[in-house]
Amino acid sequence: MVACAATALLAPAAAGGEHVVxxxxxxxxxxxxxxxxxxxxxxxxxxxxxQVRRDNKNVVAVxxxxxxxxxxxxxxxxxxxxxxxxxSLRYDMTILGNHELDNGADSLAxxxxxxxxxxxxxxxxxxxxxxxxxxxxxxxxAFGDKRMxxxxxxxxxxxxxxxxxxxxIRYLDPYDVADAxxxxxxxxxxxxxxxxxxxxxxxSYEASQPNDSILVTRSHYIDxxxxxxxxxxxxxxxxxxxxxxxxxxxxxxxxxGKSGKYVGRYDVDLDTRKVEYSQIKIDSSLDAAAAGxxxxxxxxxPYRRGVDSLMNTPVVTSARRMASQSQAAQNWLxxxxxxxxxxxxxxxxxxxxxxxxxxRQDFPQGGMSEGLIGSMxxxxxxxxxxxxxxxxLLEGLKVMAGRGGDAVSRELxxxxxxxxxxxxxxxxxxKVDPRKVYSMATxxxxxxxxxxxxxxTRAKRVYVDGVPYGRHxxxxxxxxxxxxxxxxxxxxxxxxxx
Numbered sequence: 001m002v003a004c005a006a007t008a009l010l011a012p013a014a015a016g017g018e019h020v021v022x023x024x025x026x027x028x029x030x031x032x033x034x035x036x037x038x039x040x041x042x043x044x045x046x047x048x049x050x051q052v053r054r055d056n057k058n059v060v061a062v063x064x065x066x067x068x069x070x071x072x073x074x075x076x077x078x079x080x081x082x083x084x085x086x087x088s089l090r091y092d093m094t095i096l097g098n099h100e101l102d103n104g105a106d107s108l109a110x111x112x113x114x115x116x117x118x119x120x121x122x123x124x125x126x127x128x129x130x131x132x133x134x135x136x137x138x139x140x141x142a143f144g145d146k147r148m149x150x151x152x153x154x155x156x157x158x159x160x161x162x163x164x165x166x167x168x169i170r171y172l173d174p175y176d177v178a179d180a181x182x183x184x185x186x187x188x189x190x191x192x193x194x195x196x197x198x199x200x201x202x203x204s205y206e207a208s209q210p211n212d213s214i215l216v217t218r219s220h221y222i223d224x225x226x227x228x229x230x231x232x233x234x235x236x237x238x239x240x241x242x243x244x245x246x247x248x249x250x251x252x253x254x255x256x257g258k259s260g261k262y263v264g265r266y267d268v269d270l271d272t273r274k275v276e277y278s279q280i281k282i283d284s285s286l287d288a289a290a291a292g293x294x295x296x297x298x299x300x301x302p303y304r305r306g307v308d309s310l311m312n313t314p315v316v317t318s319a320r321r322m323a324s325q326s327q328a329a330q331n332w333l334x335x336x337x338x339x340x341x342x343x344x345x346x347x348x349x350x351x352x353x354x355x356x357x358x359x360r361q362d363f364p365q366g367g368m369s370e371g372l373i374g375s376m377x378x379x380x381x382x383x384x385x386x387x388x389x390x391x392x393l394l395e396g397l398k399v400m401a402g403r404g405g406d407a408v409s410r411e412l413x414x415x416x417x418x419x420x421x422x423x424x425x426x427x428x429x430x431k432v433d434p435r436k437v438y439s440m441a442t443x444x445x446x447x448x449x450x451x452x453x454x455x456x457t458r459a460k461r462v463y464v465d466g467v468p469y470g471r472h473x474x475x476x477x478x479x480x481x482x483x484x485x486x487x488x489x490x491x492x493x494x495x496x497x498x
Contacts, residue, residue, distance in 0.1 A: 018146045018271065020058040022195065023049060023280075024256065024264035026228030027097065028063075029070030029360070030082055031259040032300065033307075036362065039261035042085050043296065044282045047289035048263055049089055052280075058143045061090065062150065063117075064228030065097025065199035070259070070360045071375045072307040078103060079111050081303050088296055091117045093139055095152035096124070097199045097228060102379065104165045106130045120152035120197060123177040129168030138181060140191055146270035149191040151181050153198040155229055156209055159452040162381075162445055174200055174210045175218055182221035192270050193223045201230030202240070202255055208452075216243040216251045223273055224266060225253040233257035236277050252277050310371030315474065316481040319488040322363040324376070329363055330356050330407035332489035338409040340472050341383050341441035345463040349385060350427055351411040352441035353396075355451050358407075363487060373477060377470035381443040385463035386456065391434035395455040397422050397495075405495030406451075409441075414495040423498065443469060 025045070034041040053059045067082045068074045074082065079100075086094055094117050100108055109130040112119065121135040139150045153174040157166040182194040201211045212227045222245065227234075232255045234241050242250050252275045256262040260282060267276040322329040338352035361376040388396075400406040401416035408414065415424040425432040432438075442456065444464070449457045465472075480487065 018058070018144045018269075019056070020060060020143055020148060020268045020270060021052060021056045022224075022226065022264075022266040022268060023052060023059065023061045024064060024197075024226045024254065024266070025062075025260055026064035026199070026226075026256055026264075027066040027231050027258040028082075028260040029066055029099070029258055030068050030074040031071060032073050032081060032085065033071075033304070035259050035261065036364065037261075038284065040259050040282050041290070042089075042260070042300075043290035043293050044286040045260055045263060046089050046293055046296065047286045048280050048282060051289065052265070060092045060141060060148075060150075062195075062197050062226060063091050063094040064197050064226055064255075065095045065154075066099045066228060066258075067094070067097065069099040069102050069378060071378075072310055072371050073303065075374055075378050076306050077303060078107070081300070083111050083115050083117075084299075087116045092141075093118045093120045093150060093152075093197070095120050095197050095199055095228075096154050098155050098157070098160050101157070101161050101165045105167060105169065109134065120150060121154055122151040122181055123172040123174050124154050125170035125172060126168070128170070129166075131169075138185060140185070140189060143270060146193070147189070147191040148193045148195065148268070148270065149182075149185040149189065150195050150197055151178060151185075153178055153196060153200050153210075153215075155200050159449055159454075162450060163448045174198075175215060178215060179219040179221055182219065186221050193268065193273060194221055195224045195226060196222050197226050199228045202227050202232040202234065202253065203230055212253050212255075213240070213243055216245050216253060219245050219251070220247055222251060224268070224275055225251065226264060226266070227253055227255040230255070231258040233262070236279060241277060307371060310374060311369050313370040314367050315370050315373060316368050316477040317486045318363045318365055318368050319486040320363075321365040322489065324359040324362050325356055326491065327493060328489045328491040329359050330354075331410070331492065331494065332363070332487065333359055334407040334409040335489065336473065336476055337383065337443075337469075338411070338441050340469075340476055341385060341463075341465075344383060344465055344472070345385050345441075347385055347463060348439055349441045350438045352409040353400075353412070353446065354407040354442065355446055356405075356407045357451070358443070358445075368477065368487065370474065373474050374470060377473045379445070379470065380468050381445045382467065383463075383465040383469050383472065384442055384444055384447050384461060386440045386442060386447055386459035387437050387462055388440050388456065388459035389434065390432045390436045390438060392455040392458050393438060393440070394422055394425060394432055394434060396453055397425055399452055399455065400495065401497075404497075408494045410494070412494060415498045416495070418497065 402420035
């Protein structure tokens with residue numbers, strides 16, 4: 001029995017029974033300050049949490065991972081700010097996102113040594129990793145005579161996390177683990193309600209990988225799924241939030257997009273298992289309450305000064321706004337990569353392929369600062385030149401087509417059908433020859449099989465740069481400005497479904 005409520009900070013407690021409010025965030029991606037659209041901000045989120053706690057006896061705050069990577073707070077301070085804020089907001093638990101491991105398991109374990117917030121993972125065996133001892137396979141909380149359990153599901157690291165950054169972590173299939181654990185918790189531990197906190201995505205980034213919507217259809221014992229990873233903004237009332245499980249019972253799935261702009265709220269009646277799903281918008285209406293957190297603001301101040309010093313350093317002008325995942329932004333990135341790598345390597349490069357997820361902030365219309373550019377391209381990846389056969393290229397393009405395409409430079413044109421099969425692929429107007437060897441610019445993440453680009457791992461590496469590619473992007477934009485040029489790109493479709 002599930003109902004969806006409208007977006008609201010205050011929702012009425014369920015009548016009768018033991019009532020629990022679960023507050024959730026996911027994929028906040030180092031958005032400590034409000035985002036460019038004015039939404040989000042850690043002090044506002046604290047105000048929202050505290051108001052709900054004042055109005056309700058039983059409140060649990062959970063985080064579904066990817067707290068880091070996306071602004072200068074992570075680039076400059078490596079997660080120290082974000083994880084301290086989880087403690088400050090008194091989260092009851094957090095799970096791993098893939099970006100938590102961007103600096104490797106050893107670095108993350110050091111940060112976790114300082115944290116108070118409990119960590120949850122049910123489908124990672126961490127016993128052989130540096131993070132052993134930091135995680136619980138499930139957490140049970142008692143409310144009156146009722147018991148609520150939480151389990152945590154994590155994404156397959158292979159193909160999603162850079163090789164070498166997840167050493168010692170053994171991945172267990174979420175479909176196999178989740179319902180079996182929920183069954184154990186209900187039948188052996190005698191819990192009344194099982195919540196999954198998930199970082200596998202509402203929809204799969206790759207068709208072969210698990211996701212929340214399919215997880216529910218295979219389950220018998222799960223009562224609620226709180227998701228992350230896919231940045232899906234599942235609004236109350238959206239039919240996607242209501243999924244029938246293996247027994248036909250409707251289960252709520254929620255997710256809050258990204259950047260901490262919304263907080264999920266789940267009002268749970270533990271007698272009836274009824275869930276009312278709503279969202280709290282983190283906006284300027286919370287500023288008055290947030291102003292009262294003077295101690296937290298003072299603690300943040302020196303970190304903010306470091307961020308602001310770069311955010312106020314102008315570099316170049318963008319001719320128009322381009323959303324980070326837009327076709328125009330992808331085109332700009334891939335064309336810039338091709339140009340930069342030709343200059344760095346002094347080699348012929350036929351084309352460039354980049355991952356569209358590598359752009360972490362929108363291009364604004366107007367001035368772009370050094371800090372914004374650093375936030376746009378924050379990853380520690382390096383440019384490479386690969387010599388790849390046409391056969392492997394076509395196989396890689398099929399992987400890309402299966403997720404709706406990626407960023408390819410102007411020399412490459414691809415069409416594919418509804419099933420993700422490549423129907424045409426041309427380089428400089430000539431059909432890709434499976435027997436020919438092409439020179440491709442890309443980054444080591446993709447060359448190592450990241451984003452499931454296994455075909456790229458078979459290519460020959462003929463050039464590897466030694467500098468994080470974001471620095472080259474910054475220098476490239478400085479050169480544009482020196483030449484009196486602006487950042488601009490067309491929105492032409494280079495990978496197109498037909």
